Amino acid sequence: MAFKCLFVFALADHDVKRQEEYVELKDVFAVKVKRRRSAGQQTGGTLLGITLFQCKKKGLKLKEHAIHLNNLSEDHCEIWFKSLKEILSGFKNRPKSLKVFVNPISHKKEAYQIYLDEVAPLFKLADIEADVTITKRKGHALSILKDCSLEEHDGVVCVGGDGSVAEVAHGLLLRAQMDAGRDTDSIFTPVQAALPLGIIPAGSTNVVACSVHGIRRGMTAALHIIMGHHQPVDVCSFSSMGRLLRFGFSAMFGFGGRTLALAERHRWMPPSQRREFALIKTLANLNRDGEDICEHGSWQTRQGLYLNISIMAIPCLCSTAPRGLAPNTRLNNGSMALIAVGNTSRSEFIKHLKRYNSTTNQFGFSFIETQTVKAVKLRPHSQGRCADDVSENEECNTKTMPIISSEGTYPWNIDADLLEVPSELLIRVHPQLLTLFGADMEEAEEAPVKCSCI
Numbered sequence: 001m002a003f004k005c006l007f008v009f010a011l012a013d014h015d016v017k018r019q020e021e022y023v024e025l026k027d028v029f030a031v032k033v034k035r036r037r038s039a040g041q042q043t044g045g046t047l048l049g050i051t052l053f054q055c056k057k058k059g060l061k062l063k064e065h066a067i068h069l070n071n072l073s074e075d076h077c078e079i080w081f082k083s084l085k086e087i088l089s090g091f092k093n094r095p096k097s098l099k100v101f102v103n104p105i106s107h108k109k110e111a112y113q114i115y116l117d118e119v120a121p122l123f124k125l126a127d128i129e130a131d132v133t134i135t136k137r138k139g140h141a142l143s144i145l146k147d148c149s150l151e152e153h154d155g156v157v158c159v160g161g162d163g164s165v166a167e168v169a170h171g172l173l174l175r176a177q178m179d180a181g182r183d184t185d186s187i188f189t190p191v192q193a194a195l196p197l198g199i200i201p202a203g204s205t206n207v208v209a210c211s212v213h214g215i216r217r218g219m220t221a222a223l224h225i226i227m228g229h230h231q232p233v234d235v236c237s238f239s240s241m242g243r244l245l246r247f248g249f250s251a252m253f254g255f256g257g258r259t260l261a262l263a264e265r266h267r268w269m270p271p272s273q274r275r276e277f278a279l280i281k282t283l284a285n286l287n288r289d290g291e292d293i294c295e296h297g298s299w300q301t302r303q304g305l306y307l308n309i310s311i312m313a314i315p316c317l318c319s320t321a322p323r324g325l326a327p328n329t330r331l332n333n334g335s336m337a338l339i340a341v342g343n344t345s346r347s348e349f350i351k352h353l354k355r356y357n358s359t360t361n362q363f364g365f366s367f368i369e370t371q372t373v374k375a376v377k378l379r380p381h382s383q384g385r386c387a388d389d390v391s392e393n394e395e396c397n398t399k400t401m402p403i404i405s406s407e408g409t410y411p412w413n414i415d416a417d418l419l420e421v422p423s424e425l426l427i428r429v430h431p432q433l434l435t436l437f438g439a440d441m442e443e444a445e446e447a448p449v450k451c452s453c454i
């Protein structure tokens with residue numbers, strides 16, 4: 001639907017010229033009557049015309065752009081305002097009511113401020129009702145999503161980092177299974193989430209937001225929600241002993257799981273410091289886990305010593321891996337990337353890690369195997385493995401250190417969240433199980449490859 005505007009403007013030499021410009025109404029998300037008011041005046045004021053708010057695209061960024069149409073007639077402005085409002089309210093997928101979860105402790109504790117500064121004013125402009133919960137503890141969003149009435153909402157929004165996004169995505173999907181009467185204590189076929197999920201990135205890595213928006217920007221994320229841009233994504237389910245543990249987007253076992261477990265045990269440290277500490281210490285104590293990996297299809301089996309195993313349903317873009325932790329998968333190609341890093345020397349492993357930051361293929365090593373899979377069963381083997389919190393000077397002795405943690409479980413890093421799993425884990429991909437508010441990254445231009453760390 002194209003909306004034709006005629007602008008008349010005065011040039012510097014006072015020569016008046018006419019110039020025609022077009023605005024497509026599908027790019028407009030709000031309309032307001034414009035009035036001049038004195039300071040403190042809440043109502044009334046001198047009519048100036050109407051203002052259209054357009055969503056403009058520049059590369060991967062979305063920006064708000066105001067177009068003022070001057071008209072001093074109350075009657076004309078009222079007709080225009082009402083007609084435009086009616087057209088805008090007819091656009092499919094644009095939410096009118098949202099359930100919003102804000103994690104106040106994400107990253108530098110700035111999630112609520114990001115919401116207030118960058119998101120809430122745009123929601124207000126677009127006449128979107130937002131029911132905001134500031135989460136009080138881990139699991140708070142999940143417990144609300146299990147019980148609350150979702151009928152009056154058109155979407156759920158999470159303002160936070162990957163841990164928060166994973167919790168809200170899991171909550172939405174779990175709720176859908178409960179509503180559909182699925183038995184999650186069995187290997188079941190899950191149903192899709194009832195509502196789309198919007199992500200306002202406010203964490204430290206934001207891999208889900210970056211994978212679905214291409215960039216980390218509150219305004220872009222908010223405008224994708226307001227405009228109702230839908231992006232279906234594949235989701236994994238993680239089950240052990242026939243029971244669903246959770247839904248998620250990515251999992252790491254071995255180096256990735258152990259680094260997170262160690263970081264979690266040093267929660268008292270500032271976030272970036274504890275991540276760096278855990279990374280260095282796990283590298284220093286680098287050891288190999290014995291694993292069986294069965295891939296789906298004809299269930300191919302691999303058995304051996306591995307340093308790390310990653311299974312990812314989405315590319316997992318972030319600033320430290322601008323092409324993604326799993327550049328060989330897509331948001332909704334119905335499969336997962338399995339990346340198995342076999343036994344090698346510490347220096348070769350570090351070379352592989354460093355390549356995530358560069359444009360060189362991080363998987364171009366003889367000790368790495370990548371596969372495209374629909375399901376994976378991973379069974380860790382009880383053989384020499386170091387505990388991660390050996391003291392700084394203590395040598396790691398694989399003969400005496402316990403294979404599994406004191407709780408008798410193996411640490412998995414599932415969407416940056418630590419999950420202790422007692423035995424074999426079954427990971428299945430479920431095509432397009434969740435809809436996110438975001439760009440179609442297949443159509444979007446490639447994000448520039450920049451690197452900074454490791």
Ligand SMILES: Nc1ncnc2c1ncn2[C@@H]1O[C@H](COP(=O)(O)OP(=O)(O)OP(=O)(O)O)[C@@H](O)[C@H]1O
Nearest residue numbers: 106107135136137160161162163164203204205206
């Ligand atoms: N009020 C709260 N106090 C403590 N933990 C909370 C609270 N609200 C939510 N959480 C939990 O905090 C965890 C981490 O949050 P989040 O992922 O948003 O931040 P982050 O760790 O800084 O970011 P990233 O995961 O991108 O590194 C989540 O698992 C979430 O469940």
